[in-house]
Structures are given as structure tokens and as C-alpha cells.
Amino acid sequence: MANFDQSGTPGTQKRAEMKVETFLPDGYRPAEDEPFMNDKQLEYFRCKLLEWKAELLELSAETLEGLAESARNVPDIADRASEETDRALELRTRDRQRKLVSKIDAALRRIENGEFGYCEKTGEPISLKRLDARPIATMTLEAQEKHERRERVHRND
Known part of the structure; x- marks a missing residue:
């Protein structure tokens, strides 16, 4: 079982040790012929989300370590500009990962609340x-497309 502290952040264990304990049969994949969002399917998605979160948090820690190591004074202005560009890209990536972890946490809460797998609109x-493919999805494909079309129309106003 993954070692998570109160905030949901992995403890000091290495990634290789952060396997999520599961009671699913090996190779289990949700099937259309099963009752929708039965216990097995919920466990499958919970494990998938927890493993994805652990992977993102590990990448995040590596990014922070890399940024700390690269925080050096580079005398050449071109090298410094290149390093600043790389740093900005890393920080943007880190921010995207942070937002994704937040969406994963919301999906895990929906599993606990019994709302996971159902469209929030319909x-x-x-x-x-x-x-x-996207376990953090909150809408059916049709509802998502409709939402995106509406967004585009309002953005163009």
C-alpha cells in the first residue's frame, strides 16, 4: 500500500515501492457487460488514479530538485537566458502537474461519494x-463537446 501522509503526499518511500494495494484479479479491466460502477470498477479506477498521482508527485519532486540544482549564477548572458527559459518551462509544467493532482483528488472524492463515472451535467x-483513457473526466463525451462549443462561442464574443 502506498505510504501517503494526511495531505495525500507520498511519504519517504521510493516510487518502485509505491504500488497501490488492490484486491482486483490480475489484468482486470472494466467491461461493458458488468454492472456500471460496481465495486471492482471503482477499485480499478481508484488504483489507477492513486498510481497516476504518485507518478506526478514523483515527477514534481524531481523537477524541484532539478530547479534547485540549476539555480546557479551563469556569467554568459545567452546561457543565462537559455537557463531561464528552461526554468520557466519547468515551472509551467510543474503548475500543470499541480492542477492535474487537484483533479485526481477530486475524482478520488467522487469515488468516495458515489458520484464517480456519472456526468456532472446530465x-x-x-x-x-x-x-x-481519462479517469478525471466529469462529463460524457457529448456533454464535453457541447461545453467546449459554448466556450468557443463565448470566447469569440
Whole structure:
């Protein structure tokens, strides 16, 4: 079982040791012929989300270590500009990862609340294929497309 502290941040264990304990059969994948969001499917997605979160947090820690190591005074202005550009890119990536971890936490809460797998707009089940590809999805594909079309129209106003 992964060693997470109160904030959901992994403890001092290495990534290789951060396997999520599961009671699923080896190679289990949710199937359309099962009852939707049964215990096995919920456990499958919970494990998938926890492993994804652990991976992102590890990458995040590596990014911070890399930024700390690269914080040196480079006398050449071109080298310094290049290093600052790299640093800005790393920070942007880190921010995107932080937002993704927040979405993963929200999906884990939806699993606990019994709301996972259902569209927040229509209440309809989100397809298993969509959830497997993007387990943080909160809308069916149709509702998401409609939402994005509406966003584009309002953005162009």
C-alpha cells in the first residue's frame, strides 16, 4: 500500500515501492457487460488514479530538485537566458502537474461519494472507454463537446 501522509503526499518511500494495494484479479479491466460502477470498477479506477498521482508527485519532486540544482549564477548572458527559459518551462509544467493532482483528488472524492463515472451535467454514465483513457473526466463525451462549443462561442464574443 502506498505510504501517503494526511495531505495525500507520498511519504519517504521510493516510487518502485509505491504500488497501490488492490484486491482486483490480475489484468482486470472494466467491461461493458458488468454492472456500471460496481465495486471492482471503482477499485480499478481508484488504483489507477492513486498510481497516476504518485507518478506526478514523483515527477514534481524531481523537477524541484532539478530547479534547485540549476539555480546557479551563469556569467554568459545567452546561457543565462537559455537557463531561464528552461526554468520557466519547468515551472509551467510543474503548475500543470499541480492542477492535474487537484483533479485526481477530486475524482478520488467522487469515488468516495458515489458520484464517480456519472456526468456532472446530465447525470448519465460516462463511457468506460472514456474513463479508462481519462479517469478525471466529469462529463460524457457529448456533454464535453457541447461545453467546449459554448466556450468557443463565448470566447469569440
